[in-house]
Amino acid sequence: MMIELIKCHGSGNDFLLIDEMDRDYGFTEESRADLAKSLCNRETELGADGILFILSSTKADARMRVFNSDGSEASMCGNGLRCAARYICEKLGVTEAIVETMKANLQVKKETDIFPGVPTYNVEISPVSFRLEDLPLKLDQEELIQQKIPSLSNDLVFTALAVPNPHLVAIVNNDQVESNMQKELSEKVNGPNEWFPDGVNVSFIKLLEKGKIYVRTFERGVGFTNACGTAMSSSSLVTCLIGENQFEEKISVYNNGGMVQCVVHKEGDRYTIDLIGNATYMYKATVDAISQKVTDKHNYSEQEAYHHLREHAQTVLDAK
Numbered sequence: 590m591m592i593e594l595i596k597c598h599g600s601g602n603d604f605l606l607i608d609e610m611d612r613d614y615g616f617t618e619e620s621r622a623d624l625a626k627s628l629c630n631r632e633t634e635l636g637a638d639g640i641l642f643i644l645s646s647t648k649a650d651a652r653m654r655v656f657n658s659d660g661s662e663a664s665m666c667g668n669g670l671r672c673a674a675r676y677i678c679e680k681l682g683v684t685e686a687i688v689e690t691m692k693a694n695l696q697v698k699k700e701t702d703i704f705p706g707v708p709t710y711n712v713e714i715s716p717v718s719f720r721l722e723d724l725p726l727k728l729d730q731e732e733l734i735q736q737k738i739p740s741l742s743n744d745l746v747f748t749a750l751a752v753p754n755p756h757l758v759a760i761v762n763n764d765q766v767e768s769n770m771q772k773e774l775s776e777k778v779n780g781p782n783e784w785f786p787d788g789v790n791v792s793f794i795k796l797l798e799k800g801k802i803y804v805r806t807f808e809r810g811v812g813f814t815n816a817c818g819t820a821m822s823s824s825s826l827v828t829c830l831i832g833e834n835q836f837e838e839k840i841s842v843y844n845n846g847g848m849v850q851c852v853v854h855k856e857g858d859r860y861t862i863d864l865i866g867n868a869t870y871m872y873k874a875t876v877d878a879i880s881q882k883v884t885d886k887h888n889y890s891e892q893e894a895y896h897h898l899r900e901h902a903q904t905v906l907d908a909k
């Protein structure tokens with residue numbers, strides 16, 4: 590079977606976007622998982638952190654399903670949703686839309702370019718829950734907000750939240766962010782373990798200055814990625830909870846793939862986050878699902894503008 594796709598990225602978190610709205614590829618659940626494992630493999634020509642399947646929806650303007658590179662399906666993907674948002678809005682000829690995801694219908698809209706020439710979308714990250722049963726995280730308590738899990742680490746102070754995919758975040762110092770600690774911890778909680786039966790995305794946050802943070806994430810089902818949108822949103826929320834940043838104000842979130850902005854909204858005890866950042870197309874191509882031979886490859890010329898954003902982000906990080 591020949592599959593048409595767009596290779597795209599949000600903050601260097603890269604995806605293969607496959608449109609099933611007009612064309613029925615007849616994928617089964619098993620074939621979606623198999624495709625994610627084979628096409629995302631970095632040893633092959635395509636390689637990516639995941640696949641975004643774009644489908645028709647009866648509840649919204651379109652639907653997005655996201656599969657990690659290990660074949661597992663994720664309930665949400667923030668960087669991927671920006672790419673999906675761009676694809677759906679351009680296809681429908683609109684500047685805003687509602688996208689059905691596994692657990693919520695989410696608002697997406699086109700934004701002013703975050704950096705000259707960089708197509709930018711603003712996507713809603715919601716619902717947010719601190720209930721440990723929503724991750725799930727098996728501890729004998731209801732929530733974990735800025736607390737230690739002594740059986741896991743004596744040093745780190747964690748917050749666990751679902752947005753709605755599961756995140757474990759910790760604010761760390763320079764030595765910790767550069768150590769092997771995050772890898773060891775992430776591998777522990779994403780293998781067979783007593784705390785997270787479904788695994789978890791693990792983020793280390795470095796506070797740069799008011800309104801600026803750096804986030805590095807080990808993603809469930811993938812490993813370290815350049816950036817994780819839901820993790821940057823979760824991390825921004827945590828920095829507001831502890832008073833390091835302000836609700837309703839833009840937070841610049843630097844990552845290994847560039848930079849995004851997050852705005853955390855609080856209404857009573859309900860939180861939502863705007864995740865604003867690039868939705869960059871790298872190339873479109875056709876791939877043979879069996880042989881994985883790639884044909885009709887056409888490069889987009891957007892990477893150069895994105896490269897300038899990335900250089901700028903690196904300058905900010907180098908100064909810290």
Ligand SMILES: N[C@@H](CCC[C@H](N)C(=O)O)C(=O)O
Pocket residue numbers: 602657662663664665666667668669754755790808809810811814816817818819820
């Ligand atoms: N990179 C994504 C998150 C993808 C899903 C995640 N690995 C999971 O399994 O929850 C993002 O940008 O949010």
